[in-house]
Amino acid sequence: MTKDVIALTPKMPDLRTLLAGLFAGGPGLGVNGARDGAVVQLCSPDGRPLVSVEAPVLVHVPGEIERLLRCAAPGGPVWWTEARASAAIAEAGRLAGSFAGRLATVLGGEVWPPKAATTEVVPLTTDMTAIPVPLTEAPAVDVLTEATAVVIQDRPVVALTSWLSDAFRTASDADRSLQIVTPPTARLTLPTRTALRGLPNRWVIQDPEHGCYDGLSGAVLQWQGGTFSPVRNEHGAASVAAPFATAADTGDRQLLLAVRTRHRPTATLVLGRALEAVWRHLTGAPPAGWSTAEPVNLPWSTRQITELARARAPRPTLLIAVGDPERPGLATVRVRRTPAGVEEEITLGLGYGCDEQPPLDAIASLAEALDAEHGLVTLLTSLRAARRDLMVPARIEAPPVPVAFTLGGAETDAVGRRRAEHPPAGPEPLHLGRALHYPLGDGTDAGAWGRLKRLTEDLKRG
Template structure:
């Protein structure tokens, strides 16, 4: 298990400051680097990593520290320096706190969690030679087996940090599952939930009274053959944990758009404009920032986003975008090169409180703009009863209910207008955009009647038969 400590400073930690922080364990500890120099490790006499420190990140986006840590800092950019301490060694957690505390003292910042901050020298008294060596050199991975990489997190909110993103990528490359273990009080950000949505990746909740269960499905889990897998009863059915109870309906809602765009792979193509249009329609402003991990640290820029995707092509690019703090809005985007062109798969979630009305009335206008200007293929709009802050608890949440589905004009032509406009079980679509090549917009309800799923399934089956 590891413990995370973060230094938040107005100035970049320079080399002398980092060295002062790394001296938290006194002169007997060594220093190593890994990940091509991006990670510095404070090591015991035998070279065992005690604390791993990631390269500082300059967070330009206001509100990110509050969103992820519930730890507000003064307005303006802040340097985020994250340290992970191995709890296999008793002193490692205090070493991480002393490292972060020294940075904050010298540079005038703060530490999260606040109680971890110290500037004391923490001598190593544990005989590390008596502790089994870690099976992995990856800083984010606590347990590594032939089938699974396990990450144990004690943070209240588990974000898709660069640590986790690297662990997920490494696990996928090695054909391993990524399984994150947390206490029941932890929540996930939407990017982390998206990453863990597909089996065998899992969110494993360790409940002191009920054992292990899947935080997204509630399935009771146990450790077998190097992985957390479901427990089945005598009939072969998956058991559901007693702790996986429904979340109370507070009136909060999430409006979720899942859309795909496709445009020709031209030299002057700029990416991110479809997402920008969706943010503008639904929040009144473009995204505040974007990044390839959380915290979202870069100011919004379609040019920089495009440059990154070009540099990575033909490999796909995955990124996160966040809105301004007055309206919770978070999106994930996957940019993919296909034979048909450049595709952007976008999932955008907007949070609303019980006294706020989701912006359902402008979905059709947004779909029309996406179709005429940004190559819309499909757009599914859904509404769900879930937290306004867009975080995910380890409780049973109701699924989203479809509100509308839109076919872009190219997809309508591919299916055939006569078929697409006349589904036998409804609904009759509205035409959007130019009369000659319209997009088709199917209204499915207001997000309160679960029978909309049946209507949507019949519609999709009809369209796929083409």
């Protein structure tokens, strides 16, 4: 049974309902708080956490339940209450299911996965003195060694939830890698894929037929020295698991944009407008919602985004935004204060099916608008053959291919306008007001990477 169980209810679970759910283990178990009250834990008599329950989140954004849980969502806004059971205790998964089932019964909601739902009392019979418990404050961590924090996820989509964000942060603070273990059917969201960037962080596929392998590189893995690492032959080379190398081009495409903007740190500055402009320009509508983790639960609001970033300053702020389910779109925004001003680093992916055309002809006008109104520094546009739903499978995927690179007007002046207008290795740019727009290809020619590399080297020398 899965270790993650989610109650989806039309009403907010109040304290009385939460306590009724936590009574799933009977009167012999205790309740503790963690993470400054953001997490409630059902504990064994000796204080060991069995089930950790995060504060309920009201999801207003259409499509998030379907996107992350692959199931039909109740109509209207829904409260998402997630319980994570300890992987070390046999009864913990049933306790989590009973907790969620009690909430759904009282509040008239549903449980994911449906088979986990129950309202029975689950007695604790495991000998707790024989169970090793990770010495960590991150409830998502299942195995902890000196080198690695391991998170086991048995769910169709591994999203960058607040659980997982906390695990990344805790592992990083302790100089540990984070390794996520899933079955081969799991998919990552783009924010989770981005968070895993950089070894020795890994996505570990646990395949009953093919053993363990890396879901992003395909390298066959083994557990050695308290971490998952590649199995190497006598020449030091790693082998690739057979399932990873089997992939077919379905015709789906992803349009990827990497945008940097810079603003003066004024009292009237409103953040998020650049991303909204990109979304409107390419889809005809603004983002549907935003949040600091998945599920994305808040309706789109540049005012609220600005207030959060101001409250966190000078620390950086990481945000996630999604679009309408009819046009899959997912973005991350990193807001940070630098000596040059307030910068937004935006990555956006939009998904297109085999019968849909990505709007490549709209990129130049978008770049011109970003430079004129939103402090564009750079814009890199790429295209790749990948899933329309923007999920990351444990299969080999074609890398993105650059389509165009745009240098904002202020950045052009800093580089030197004469050199930027006539790079020695080309290509000749289009003038978009003060910005320069360099066409690199149509997204099918891998040689565009070489053209981009030569161009950026020329611009740096300027």
